[in-house]
Amino acid sequence: MKALEAENARLRSGEIGGRERAEAALALSEERYRTLFNSIDEGFCIIEFLDGPDGPLSDYIHIEANPAYALHAGIPNVVGQKVREMVPDEAAGWVELYGGVLRTGEPIRFERELVATGRHLELAAFRIEPASRRQVAVLFQDITARKRAEEALQQLNATLETRVIAALAERKILAEIVERSDAYVQVVDRDFRLLAINAAAAREFEIIFSVRPRVGDNVVEILQGSASAQAAVLSLWSRALAGEEFIEVLELDSKGRRRHYEVRFNALRDGDGRQIGAYQFAYDVTDRLGEQRRLREAEDALRQSQKMEVVGQLTGGIAHDFNNLLTGITGSLELLQARLKQGRLAETDRYIAAAQGAARRAAALTHRLLAFARRQALDPKPTDVNRLVIGMEDLIRRTVGPQIAVEVVTAAGLWTVLIDPPQLENALLNLCVNARDAMPDGGRITIETANKWLDDRAARERDLPPGQYLSLCVTDTGIGMSRDVISRIFDPFFTTKPIGQGTGLGLSMVYGFVRQSGGQVRAYSEVGVGTTMCLYLPRHFGTEAMPVPATPEAPGQAKDGETILLVDDEVLLGMLMAEVLQEHGYSVIEATDAASALNALHSQERIDVLVTDVGLPGGMNGRQLADAARAMRPNLKVLFITGYAENAIIGNQQLAPSMGVLAKPFEMETLVSRVRHMIADGR
Numbered sequence: 001m002k003a004l005e006a007e008n009a010r011l012r013s014g015e016i017g018g019r020e021r022a023e024a025a026l027a028l029s030e031e032r033y034r035t036l037f038n039s040i041d042e043g044f045c046i047i048e049f050l051d052g053p054d055g056p057l058s059d060y061i062h063i064e065a066n067p068a069y070a071l072h073a074g075i076p077n078v079v080g081q082k083v084r085e086m087v088p089d090e091a092a093g094w095v096e097l098y099g100g101v102l103r104t105g106e107p108i109r110f111e112r113e114l115v116a117t118g119r120h121l122e123l124a125a126f127r128i129e130p131a132s133r134r135q136v137a138v139l140f141q142d143i144t145a146r147k148r149a150e151e152a153l154q155q156l157n158a159t160l161e162t163r164v165i166a167a168l169a170e171r172k173i174l175a176e177i178v179e180r181s182d183a184y185v186q187v188v189d190r191d192f193r194l195l196a197i198n199a200a201a202a203r204e205f206e207i208i209f210s211v212r213p214r215v216g217d218n219v220v221e222i223l224q225g226s227a228s229a230q231a232a233v234l235s236l237w238s239r240a241l242a243g244e245e246f247i248e249v250l251e252l253d254s255k256g257r258r259r260h261y262e263v264r265f266n267a268l269r270d271g272d273g274r275q276i277g278a279y280q281f282a283y284d285v286t287d288r289l290g291e292q293r294r295l296r297e298a299e300d301a302l303r304q305s306q307k308m309e310v311v312g313q314l315t316g317g318i319a320h321d322f323n324n325l326l327t328g329i330t331g332s333l334e335l336l337q338a339r340l341k342q343g344r345l346a347e348t349d350r351y352i353a354a355a356q357g358a359a360r361r362a363a364a365l366t367h368r369l370l371a372f373a374r375r376q377a378l379d380p381k382p383t384d385v386n387r388l389v390i391g392m393e394d395l396i397r398r399t400v401g402p403q404i405a406v407e408v409v410t411a412a413g414l415w416t417v418l419i420d421p422p423q424l425e426n427a428l429l430n431l432c433v434n435a436r437d438a439m440p441d442g443g444r445i446t447i448e449t450a451n452k453w454l455d456d457r458a459a460r461e462r463d464l465p466p467g468q469y470l471s472l473c474v475t476d477t478g479i480g481m482s483r484d485v486i487s488r489i490f491d492p493f494f495t496t497k498p499i500g501q502g503t504g505l506g507l508s509m510v511y512g513f514v515r516q517s518g519g520q521v522r523a524y525s526e527v528g529v530g531t532t533m534c535l536y537l538p539r540h541f542g543t544e545a546m547p548v549p550a551t552p553e554a555p556g557q558a559k560d561g562e563t564i565l566l567v568d569d570e571v572l573l574g575m576l577m578a579e580v581l582q583e584h585g586y587s588v589i590e591a592t593d594a595a596s597a598l599n600a601l602h603s604q605e606r607i608d609v610l611v612t613d614v615g616l617p618g619g620m621n622g623r624q625l626a627d628a629a630r631a632m633r634p635n636l637k638v639l640f641i642t643g644y645a646e647n648a649i650i651g652n653q654q655l656a657p658s659m660g661v662l663a664k665p666f667e668m669e670t671l672v673s674r675v676r677h678m679i680a681d682g683r
Contacts, residue, residue, distance in 0.1 A: 035270060035271055036268075038066055038067060038271050039268070039269050039270050039271055039276075040066065040068065040268075041068060041141070041266060042068055042072065042139055042140060042141045043065075043066065043068045043069040043070075043071065043072035043073055043139070043140045043141060043142075044064075044065070044066045044068065044069065044137070044138070044139050044140075045062055045064055045065040045066070045069055045078065045137075045138050046062075046063050046064035046065075046128065046135055046136070046137050046138075047060040047061065047062055047063065047083075047098060047135065047136050047138065048060060048061055048063050048133070048134055048135045049098075049099065049102055049134040049135075049136070050082070052082075052084060052095075053084070054092075057095075057099055057102070057134070058095060059082050059083060059084050059091070059095065060082070060083055060095065060098065060136075061080065061081065061082050061083075062078045062079050062080065062081055062083075063079065063080075063135070064079065065078050065079050071142070072119070072121065072140060072141050072142040073114060073117060073119065073121065073140070073142070074114070074116075074117030074118075074119050074142075075114075075116070075117060083095065086116070087114070087115070087116040089115065089116070090114075090115050090116065093112075097110070097112075097125070098125055098136045098138070101125050101126060101127055101136050102127055102131070102134060102136055105127050105131065107124065107125060107126035107127075108124070108125050108126075109123070109124045110123055111123070111143065111147075118144070119142050119144050120142070120143050120144045120146075120147040121140045121141065121142060121143065122140060122141050122143045123138060123139070123140040124138070124139045124140070125137065125138045125139075183198075183200070183201075183281045183282065183283055184198070184200055184201035184204050184205075184261075184280075184281070184282040184283070185197065185198045185200075185201050185279070185280070185281055186201050186213075186219070186279065186280050186282075187268060187277060187278075187279040187280075188219060188237060188241075188277050188278055188279070189276065189277040190241055190275070190276065190277055191218065192218050192219050192220045192221075192234075192237055192241075193216060193217070193218050193219075194213060194214070194215050194216060194217050194218075194219060195215065195277060196215060196279075197213055197214070197215060201213075201282070202214070204282075204284075208252050208253065209223060209226060209229055210225075211223065211225075219233055219237065220233060220234050220237075236248065236263070236265060236280075237265075237278060237280075239265065240265035240266065240267060240278035240279075240280070241267075241275070241277070241278050243267050243275060244265070244267075245265065245266045245267060246264075246265055247262060247263065247264045247265075248262075248263050248265075249261070249262050249263070249285070250263055259284055259286045260284070260285050260286045260289050261282045261283065261284055261285065262282065262283045262285045263280055263281070263282040264280060264281045264282070265278060265279075265280045266278065266279055266280075328354060328355070328357075328358035329355045329358045329359060329362075332351040332352070332354040332355035332358070333351070333355055335351050336348055336351040336352065336355070339351065359665070362665075363665040379420050379660065379661045380418045380419055380420050380517065381418070381419070381420070381421060382416050382417075382418055382540050382542055383416065383417055383418070383419045383421050383424065384414070384416065385414060385417060385419075385424070385449055385470060385472060385537075386410040386411070386414050386449055388421060388424060388425065388428075389408060389410060389428065389447055389449060389472070390408065390410065392425055392428060392429065393406065393408055395429070396428075396429065396432050396445075396447075399429065399432065399433060399436070400432055400433070400435075400436040400445060401436065403439075403441075403442035403443075404435075404436055404439060404442060404443060404444070404445055405443070405444045405445070406432075406444075406445050406447070407444065407445070407446045407447070408446075408447045408448075409446060409447070409448040409449070410448075410449050411448075411449050411450045411451060413451070414449050414450075414451060414470060415451050415468065415470050415539040415540070416539070416540045416542075417470050417537040417538065417539065417540050418517075418538075418540040418542065419517055419537060420513075420517070423513050423517075424472075424513075426509075426513075427509075427510045427513055427514065427535065428447070428472065428474070430507070430509065430510055431474040431510065431533050432445055432447070432474060434507065434533075435474055435475075435476035435478065435531070435533075436476075438476050438478030438479050438480075438530075438531060439476055439477060439478040439479075443476060443477040443478055443530075444476070444477050445474060445475070445476050446473075446474070446475040446476075447472075447473070447474055448471075448472075448473045448475070449470065449471065449472055449473075450470070450471045450473075451468070451469075451470060451471075451539075452468070452469045452470070452471045452536065453467075453468055453469075454466055454467060454468075454469055454536075462520045462522055462536060463520060464519075464520050464536060467538065467539070468538070468539040469519070469536045469537060469538055469539060470536075470537045470538075470539060471534050471535065471536055471537075472534070472535045472537065473532055473533065473534040473535070474532070474533050475530060475531070475532040475533075476530050476531055476532075477529075477530045478530050478531060479527070479528065480525045480526050480527040480528055480529050480530055480531055481523070481525040481527065481531055482527055486523050486525055489507050489523060490507050490508050490511040490521070507521075510535075514535050514536075514537070517537060518537070518538045519535060519536050519537040519538060520535075520536045521533065521534070521535055521536075522534050522536070557584055557585045558584055558585035558586040558676075559585075559679075561587070561606055562585070562586055562587065562606075562608050562679060563586065563587040563588070563589065563605065563606045563607050563608055564581055564586050564587070564588050564589070564607075564608065564609050564610075564611055564675060565589045565591065565597060565600055565601070565607045565609070565610045565611070565612075566578055566581070566588050566589065566590050566591070566611050566612075567590075567591045567592070567593070567594070567596075567597045567610070567611070567612040567613060567616065567622070567625065568592070568612070568613040568641070569592045569593060569613065569615075569616055569617050570613070571592070574590055574592070576668065577611070577668070577671060578590055580668040580669075580671065580672060581671070581672060581675070584672050584676075586675070589605065589607070592617075593616055593617050593618040593620075594616050594618055594619075594620035594621075594622075594624070594625040594628075595618055595620075597610070597612070597625055597629070598625070598628060598629075601628075601629050601632050601633065602632070607633065607636065608637065608679050609636075609637040609638070609639060609675050609678055609679060610625075610626060610629050610636055610637065610638045610639070611639045611641060611671075611675065612625055612626065612638070612639075612640060612641070613640075613641055613642060614640055614641070614642035615642065622640055622642070623640070626638045626640070626659070635658070636658070637658050637659075637678045637679065638658065638659045638660070639659075639660050639661075639662055639674055639675065639678060640659070640660070640661045640662070641661075641662045641663075641664060641666070641671075642661065642662075642663060642664060657681075658678070658681075660674060660678060662674055
């Protein structure tokens with residue numbers, strides 16, 4: 001650099017004559033280009049075509065290469081090497097690409113993997129005139145890291161435009177690169193003065209800012225008429241001149257419309273690594289961003305179509321199963337009515353039993369649908385999952401049969417989870433039944449619990465927030481599943497079992513329940529080896545685990561004066577509940593909405609338990625009614641009855657000890673039993 005400065009001083013001083021001055025200026029220019037050529041970050045080379053083994057111009061040799069060539073391509077000392085000697089297995093492809101540039105004179109930009117070194121390169125190439133020199137200039141950079149990131153994002157973003165910088169080299173190669181590029185190229189020194197700007201950048205600059213920049217202009221000074229533009233330009237160039245390399249997407253007015261530009265800033269350094277300026281490459285990415293927006297719209301439309309397909313599948317499955325069940329119920333009732341008219345009372349029990357059985361199956365189907373939709377009423381409690389699993393071990397062994405060995409592996413110090421214990425039991429039993437069905441010739445089921453810390457990567461893989469989780473896994477040694485089957489196992493009514501041997505709602509119910517509880521389900525399977533189904537449940541940091549509830553005992557009679565406030569807008573159901581409660585000795589106050597119930601609560605009448613539907617007319621739901629009732633009567637017991645509950649109403653939060661939930665449909669004896677136990681627990 002000192003030599004360049006000295007030579008500049010001699011030229012300005014007039015110490016030398018005309019011809020000598022011209023030669024010195026040419027030497028100075030070439031030296032300046034050579035300095036920049038060696039200092040640019042991108043790899044650069046000049047290749048010259050030769051007659052090779054496959055005919056004329058079938059090989060080329062590297063005659064120039066800057067120091068960054070080896071950094072980006074991973075191949076050192078390329079000057080003097082032929083491409084067919086360097087990379088024989090892929091040489092034909094490179095010869096074809098650059099040969100086309102040589103023949104047509106048309107520059108190209110492209111991305112390609114250099115297989116020999118495993119690097120993805122972003123390249124630009126153009127012919128060096130005249131064509132008789134048989135030379136092509138190539139500018140490139142290593143984009144392997146970027147390519148891997150794009151692949152991880154499923155290549156939703158189109159490959160970035162080639163990052164081109166104008167390389168200075170002998171015989172004014174810098175000018176050719178800059179002028180022949182369709183990027184908007186600007187290079188400034190540390191005082192914001194333009195060292196280089198190509199015609200495309202100058203034209204676009206003038207369209208946007210109404211000023212035509214030229215080499216030597218100060219980019220800050222020529223924008224003095226626009227304070228906002230000056231501040232923006234000064235901020236961006238200042239960052240680059242401070243050594244920062246970055247990309248900005250700017251939205252600007254050009255030719256009367258808003259356009260988007262991707263602008264890349266880099267530091268410009270000399271051969272000693274000192275920063276002597278900065279350069280930028282800008283590309284008009286308006287069309288590319290528009291394509292991305294259209295792609296997102298198409299993806300949204302596809303997702304909506306898939307949702308509608310699931311809804312159609314769900315609706316068809318519900319209609320099929322419920323029509324079967326309703327036919328069984330109505331048919332049984334018709335025959336029951338006929339036998340009563342005929343006086344054949346001995347046959348009535350079988351029709352009553354048939355109708356009740358179909359009704360119970362319909363209730364189970366509804367329960368599964370609500371679990372799938374994550375809308376079932378849950379009653380979560382701090383739960384010791386080890387105790388729950390061990391308590392179910394005998395039931396599971398009896399269910400899967402003697403051909404299946406069952407092994408339970410429980411972790412020591414297992415964390416507590418906040419979960420609805422009966423629903424978790426159902427989910428575990430469902431997984432074990434599925435595992436049994438996958439082993440028609442016998443095998444082994446392993447039930448295992450463990451504590452899991454999920455870091456950011458593991459949590460992303462499971463679509464969960466990072467943190468502490470308990471895992472409950474069921475592994476079988478069965479036939480396994482293909483990837484296609486795994487991708488559909490949680491879809492409603494999807495089943496691999498023969499017609500009539502499965503509803504296809506079991507796993508969708510498990511999935512819905514676990515997701516509603518804040519967890520996740522994952523399946524791991526290999527065909528012919530077996531399957532592992534894992535439930536991931538968030539750790540609970542609250543109170544200690546409660547024991548798994550026992551089966552309610554048969555209800556007894558009410559004590560004298562015990563009164564139930566019953567609130568339900570379904571008249572038929574209210575009548576049935578009131579009648580069965582009265583049969584067991586309770587006094588019943590009936591209401592069909594919250595307003596009527598509040599009137600009763602304001603009275604002086606004794607009320608032991610409020611039994612209320614969650615969904616009520618009149619603007620106040622059952623949960624709001626319960627809160628108002630507890631404000632008036634703090635010790636009032638509350639039993640919610642519901643067939644559908646949003647999390648905000650019943651939810652995954654733990655209810656107070658004096659509150660409970662009873663999901664519809666239920667047996668009337670269960671209602672009486674729950675009321676009896678709630679009153680007894682309060683004494």
